[in-house]
Amino acid sequence: MKLMDIFRYLLRHDKLQKPQIFSGNEENFYKNGETLLEERISLFNGRNNSICCFSVDDLNSMITGGSTDDGSLRGVWDGKLVQVKGFGDRVRSKYACREIAVATEMGTHRNVHRLLGCCLHTKYPVLVYEWEEKGTLMSRITNYNGQIKETLEWKDMLRIAWEIAHAVAYLHTAFHRPIVHRGLNPLNVFLDQDGSVRLSDFGSCISIPPGKKDVEDDLIIGTLGYLAPEYHRSGRVAESCDVFSFGILLLVLLTGQSPYTFSQSNQYHGSLLEWVSECRAVNCLGDVVDPTITRNGPVAAEVQLKAIVDIALSCAAADEERRPTMVDVATQLKDIIVLTSDSI
Structure with missing residues (x-):
C-alpha cells in the first residue's frame, strides 16, 4: 500500500x-x-x-x-x-x-x-x-507582493470602477440611514473568476445619525493616501469621505501607481493626486494611463479619458462640498461605459 x-x-x-x-x-x-x-x-x-x-x-x-x-x-x-x-x-x-x-x-x-x-x-x-479566484484588485492593478500584473482592457477598467461605485452608492442609500464604508482601497475589493467586483471589509463602517450630515469618531480608520483630509484632521465622517477614497482608488486603477510618493519616467513626484492634477492642467493625460491597460481596437477617445480623470479629481476635491455623491459618480461612469460601447 x-x-x-x-x-x-x-x-x-x-x-x-x-x-x-x-x-x-x-x-x-x-x-x-x-x-x-x-x-x-x-x-x-x-x-x-x-x-x-x-x-x-x-x-x-x-x-x-x-x-x-x-x-x-x-x-x-x-x-x-x-x-x-x-x-x-x-x-x-x-x-x-x-x-x-x-x-x-x-x-x-x-x-x-x-x-x-x-x-x-x-x-x-x-x-x-x-473564495474569490482572482484575489484582490490590488494584485490585479499593481505589482503587489512581487506578482506581475496582467493587462487590463479599457472597458474592463471602466466596468470595475462602475461596479465599485455602484456598491458604495448602495451602501449610502439603501438603508434607513447612510452607512459610510471608511475602508475603500484596492485591498478591500476582490475580483471573482469573471473579473467582477466583490466589495469587502465592512468592519469599519459607521452610520450617519438621522438629520445629520456627519458623525465624529475618535478613532481614525482607513489607509493613508485614501483618507479624506477633513476626516484625517478632525475625525468627522460623512459620505463624502468615501467619495474622496473612491477618487483616489479610481486614480490608482487608471494609473497603476501608488497614491503616495512615486516615480514616473525616473522622476520622483509628490502624491498621485497632485501629479494627475498637473497633467490635467497641461493636457498631457496620455501620460497617466497605466501602459498595461490595453486600448487596442476601439481606442478610448480623449474625451472619455478626460471624463474619467475629471470624475476622479472631483471626487478627491479638497473641499468636501465640491465632491459629487456616489450615486452621481455611478451614473456618470455608466454613461461613459455606454458611450464606449456605442463606439465599438
Whole structure:
C-alpha cells in the first residue's frame, strides 16, 4: 500500500486528526452574540438577514491551508473553496460583528463579497466568505507582493470602477440611514473568476445619525493616501469621505501607481493626486494611463479619458462640498461605459 493510500485510510478511520486551529465555548458565543445584536440595532434597528452559524468543528474541518492577500485562511466547505477570516482582539471583535451585520444586509448586491456564515463560539468571531479566484484588485492593478500584473482592457477598467461605485452608492442609500464604508482601497475589493467586483471589509463602517450630515469618531480608520483630509484632521465622517477614497482608488486603477510618493519616467513626484492634477492642467493625460491597460481596437477617445480623470479629481476635491455623491459618480461612469460601447 502506497504512503498516500495509508494517509487516506487513516483519515477515513479517524486515526489521524487534522490540527485544531480553532477552539471555543458557549461563553464566547453569548458574548459575541450580544455584541452582534448591539451592532444590528445600532445600524439597522435590529433588522437582519439570516446567516449560517458554523461550529468550531466546522471551522477546523474546512481549513486546507494557504492564505489570501489579507492573511485569511483558505478552506473548503460543501465542496467549494472558502476564505476564513479571523480577528485577533476584543476591539477587532466589535468590528467583526459590525462586518457580519453589514455584510448580511449587503448580501443582496451582486458586487459585494458574499458572507457564507460565521462562528461566534471562538474567542473572537470568525467569518467565512466565498473564495474569490482572482484575489484582490490590488494584485490585479499593481505589482503587489512581487506578482506581475496582467493587462487590463479599457472597458474592463471602466466596468470595475462602475461596479465599485455602484456598491458604495448602495451602501449610502439603501438603508434607513447612510452607512459610510471608511475602508475603500484596492485591498478591500476582490475580483471573482469573471473579473467582477466583490466589495469587502465592512468592519469599519459607521452610520450617519438621522438629520445629520456627519458623525465624529475618535478613532481614525482607513489607509493613508485614501483618507479624506477633513476626516484625517478632525475625525468627522460623512459620505463624502468615501467619495474622496473612491477618487483616489479610481486614480490608482487608471494609473497603476501608488497614491503616495512615486516615480514616473525616473522622476520622483509628490502624491498621485497632485501629479494627475498637473497633467490635467497641461493636457498631457496620455501620460497617466497605466501602459498595461490595453486600448487596442476601439481606442478610448480623449474625451472619455478626460471624463474619467475629471470624475476622479472631483471626487478627491479638497473641499468636501465640491465632491459629487456616489450615486452621481455611478451614473456618470455608466454613461461613459455606454458611450464606449456605442463606439465599438
